[in-house]
Amino acid sequence: MLTALLxxxxxxxxxxxxxxxxxxxxxxxxxxxxxxxxxxxxxxALLIPFDPSVGTPQxxxxxxxxxxxGLDYRLAVDGLSLPLILINAALTLVSAVCTRDFDQRPRIYxxxxxxxxxxVNGAFLADNLLLFVIFYxxxxxxxxxxxxxxxGANRGYASTKFLIFTAVSGFLILAAFFxxxxxxxxxxxNITPALTENLPVATQLVLLVTxxxxxxxxxxxxxxxxxxxxxxxxxxxxxxxxxxxxxxxLGTYGxxxxxxxxxxxxxxxxxxxxxxxxxxxxxxxxxxxxxxxxMKRMVAFSSVGHMGYxxxxxxxxxxxxxxxxxxxxxxxxxxxxxxxxxVGTVYRKTGTRDLxxxxxxxNPERGLPLTGTLMILGVMASAGLPGMAGFISEFLVxxxxxxxxxxxxxxxxxxxxxxxxxxxxxxxRAFFGRLAVTPVEDPVAHGRLDVQLxxxxxxxxxxxxxxxxxxxxxxxxxxxxxxxxxxxxQLMAQLPGGMG
Amino acid sequence: MPVIPAEQVHAGPHPxxxxxxxxxxxxxxxxxxxxxxxxxxxxxLKSYGEVLDAYSINLIYQAEEQFLNPFPVLKYLDGDVSPAxxxxxxxxxxxxxxxxxxCMKAMLWHGTGGLDEYLDSPEFAxxxxxxxxxxxxxxxxxxxxxPLFPQFLPELIRTAATTHALGQFWRxxxxxxxDLAEAEANGEVTSIAGVVDFIRDRLVAAAGNPITYKVRxxxxxxxxxxxxxxxxxxVDVAVPYVEAxxxxxxxxxxxxxxxxxxxxxxxxxxxxxxxxxxxxxxPSMGAGIPPSLxxxxxxxxxxERLHNWYQNCTRGEGDVRVKICQSFQKSMFCxxxxxxxxxxxxxxxxxxxxxxxxxxxxxxxxxxxxxxxRTNALG
Numbered sequence: 001m002l003t004a005l006l007x008x009x010x011x012x013x014x015x016x017x018x019x020x021x022x023x024x025x026x027x028x029x030x031x032x033x034x035x036x037x038x039x040x041x042x043x044x045a046l047l048i049p050f051d052p053s054v055g056t057p058q059x060x061x062x063x064x065x066x067x068x069x070g071l072d073y074r075l076a077v078d079g080l081s082l083p084l085i086l087i088n089a090a091l092t093l094v095s096a097v098c099t100r101d102f103d104q105r106p107r108i109y110x111x112x113x114x115x116x117x118x119x120v121n122g123a124f125l126a127d128n129l130l131l132f133v134i135f136y137x138x139x140x141x142x143x144x145x146x147x148x149x150x151x152g153a154n155r156g157y158a159s160t161k162f163l164i165f166t167a168v169s170g171f172l173i174l175a176a177f178f179x180x181x182x183x184x185x186x187x188x189x190n191i192t193p194a195l196t197e198n199l200p201v202a203t204q205l206v207l208l209v210t211x212x213x214x215x216x217x218x219x220x221x222x223x224x225x226x227x228x229x230x231x232x233x234x235x236x237x238x239x240x241x242x243x244x245x246x247x248x249x250l251g252t253y254g255x256x257x258x259x260x261x262x263x264x265x266x267x268x269x270x271x272x273x274x275x276x277x278x279x280x281x282x283x284x285x286x287x288x289x290x291x292x293x294x295m296k297r298m299v300a301f302s303s304v305g306h307m308g309y310x311x312x313x314x315x316x317x318x319x320x321x322x323x324x325x326x327x328x329x330x331x332x333x334x335x336x337x338x339x340x341x342x343v344g345t346v347y348r349k350t351g352t353r354d355l356x357x358x359x360x361x362x363n364p365e366r367g368l369p370l371t372g373t374l375m376i377l378g379v380m381a382s383a384g385l386p387g388m389a390g391f392i393s394e395f396l397v398x399x400x401x402x403x404x405x406x407x408x409x410x411x412x413x414x415x416x417x418x419x420x421x422x423x424x425x426x427x428x429r430a431f432f433g434r435l436a437v438t439p440v441e442d443p444v445a446h447g448r449l450d451v452q453l454x455x456x457x458x459x460x461x462x463x464x465x466x467x468x469x470x471x472x473x474x475x476x477x478x479x480x481x482x483x484x485x486x487x488x489x490q491l492m493a494q495l496p497g498g499m500g
Numbered sequence: 501m502p503v504i505p506a507e508q509v510h511a512g513p514h515p516x517x518x519x520x521x522x523x524x525x526x527x528x529x530x531x532x533x534x535x536x537x538x539x540x541x542x543x544x545l546k547s548y549g550e551v552l553d554a555y556s557i558n559l560i561y562q563a564e565e566q567f568l569n570p571f572p573v574l575k576y577l578d579g580d581v582s583p584a585x586x587x588x589x590x591x592x593x594x595x596x597x598x599x600x601x602x603c604m605k606a607m608l609w610h611g612t613g614g615l616d617e618y619l620d621s622p623e624f625a626x627x628x629x630x631x632x633x634x635x636x637x638x639x640x641x642x643x644x645x646x647p648l649f650p651q652f653l654p655e656l657i658r659t660a661a662t663t664h665a666l667g668q669f670w671r672x673x674x675x676x677x678x679d680l681a682e683a684e685a686n687g688e689v690t691s692i693a694g695v696v697d698f699i700r701d702r703l704v705a706a707a708g709n710p711i712t713y714k715v716r717x718x719x720x721x722x723x724x725x726x727x728x729x730x731x732x733x734x735v736d737v738a739v740p741y742v743e744a745x746x747x748x749x750x751x752x753x754x755x756x757x758x759x760x761x762x763x764x765x766x767x768x769x770x771x772x773x774x775x776x777x778x779x780x781x782x783p784s785m786g787a788g789i790p791p792s793l794x795x796x797x798x799x800x801x802x803x804e805r806l807h808n809w810y811q812n813c814t815r816g817e818g819d820v821r822v823k824i825c826q827s828f829q830k831s832m833f834c835x836x837x838x839x840x841x842x843x844x845x846x847x848x849x850x851x852x853x854x855x856x857x858x859x860x861x862x863x864x865x866x867x868x869x870x871x872x873x874r875t876n877a878l879g
Binding site for chain 1: 780782814815818819821822
């Protein structure tokens, strides 16, 4: 079943590549949507055999591969990876559905999208360190291509920056894993705490720090975040949805699975520093977001801040905090995907994301009222208002961390308050006031009457409405997710590195 | 006194004051003469005419049948209190008579022209005394109210007089606009210049119509606005109406939160620029007051030709009220244009230097007010 989660997107991608170029782009999108729908159905179907009371990896699929070097095909799922498998399937489908301008090389575009989705599934399901690295690296090139070929005007710079940073990230992770094998004298790359059991503390620290930097680039955490705003700004909307909603989670997943999971002995030693790093990341991300005038960069910097909560939770490593980390990964995935979708809609309709130019988009007759309404919902969720996904995740993270790291948690709470500040600035500037889309340098500096924005068709809003419903649904019925992840996070917190 | 100037929320591009003066003195139309403008102006005025017909009937009904009624809860029903009418009323399947009342209140509050002068005259006060004396004999509530609040009932009578006068004014305008649509349908009016001339001629023809108003109490007739007051259609009602509704308006009920305590609204009513010609057609956060209720009413009576025309531009049905308001402003510029043309102190082709200067001063006075109106609607 788990293998099918890899085969479906990979076969879909291959089929798309083999389709004759005479096939209409819209047909190619339909083919991609069929495969991605199958992937989503299968991901949801995983809930049937999945036993939420078991915290350890389950539904294991094992086939010896290159056992001589420790590389085996070993897949498994647990309460940490299953939610991420679900949002990967859902958000890749959303990305395909919301792809509008696909006249340029649609075969390659959609096959890359499917390839990324399959690789991400592989990374989340891999129960072998080398297998994880293979899938982790596998998504880099397709994503680089999606930015470099289908990106904005400055896509060359952004995609190169992305490639360099994430390649270094992959290299550091691989180096940490090989280093682990080297110093432990083992060729066993199965994910087990036994790998680090007999290593000196200093060696473990070096390996852990290498791993933390590797994943810190991917998450991204300050100061390794510099690739992310550029990548988002230049990426098309569907790619931004994937990047923020799914791909950043590879970093946080790796942090929990390999950082906390493997280096349990030294984790308490670095945890206080990680908590400080988290608070700095949260505050920097929030303050930088306030300073942005590009809507997309603002949402991108908010990701930097919000990923800091996951690091804080991982540092605290209490059952509640770790459950909060899973919630934060899922809720950030859905909320940021929603926000990027809506920013994309604004950009498509107005031709700009500049907050000094756009005004009054909430206008009921000539503006984008539904987009504005969903944006307000999205920013409320991101700011952690009760009743929505963001509240549950932040509440769990803060509640789980406050006893262990009170100062870092309080500072992160301030960051949460700042989220409301920058997103209210965004909503106030772009959606309230009198409708106008007038460049600042335009001699007619006041609002124009002849603003002619095309209306957003109902079918264009379906992905955003679906995401908004998920945001509210997760906020109102958090037990749906906690039921899946509770055992796994409890188990993780009871490990020596955890505080449970 | 800090006032949020119309310029600050004014949309461009727009003609300069000098260009407006030249247009008026040359006898040209303010609104560009295009076939699309003819469709918009004629059809929106036709729907407006049908709405004004309902407003007029109701205002005259209120002034005559609901006179000094302390609880006029059925005032919008025109005397028909059948279950079907009540159902339509509460289901809001009806004309927004509230808009007519807003216009009346604007006229009463700004109080310009001969009607207002008469409402403050001793003759009017004596008329009121006679009416109130008759009323008090039959109505104990008013018998009690008047000694306690001696200004209350006269003020209600002033309100009723303004209501009736506006009803009479709109009666003429309603017929005028519907006749204009007929004339256009018959091919007698084919251009914006023709529209302006048609309106001007009818306004001039009705200029001297007397404005009178009497009420019947206990079988006895009482003049509120007697013929001897000499009030006439154009000078005493039409001009104050244009001043109050087209130009000054009120900053209340609008879409911008003006803060009177912060002195964002001028204490000088004559400097107000919140009227229909300044209103922002976009229904959120624009300055001025789009006549939203009136636009809703016009939408109910929109001619098919204009409705189809709206369907084919911008968002079709989605922003139809904005388009109605824009068309309405175009048509109001035509009406204003006609009123200015009909009230120049001297013929425009006069060769007398003094008369030319007087005309230029008159045109300049209007242009100074129109220059910050929504003149971008003219193009």
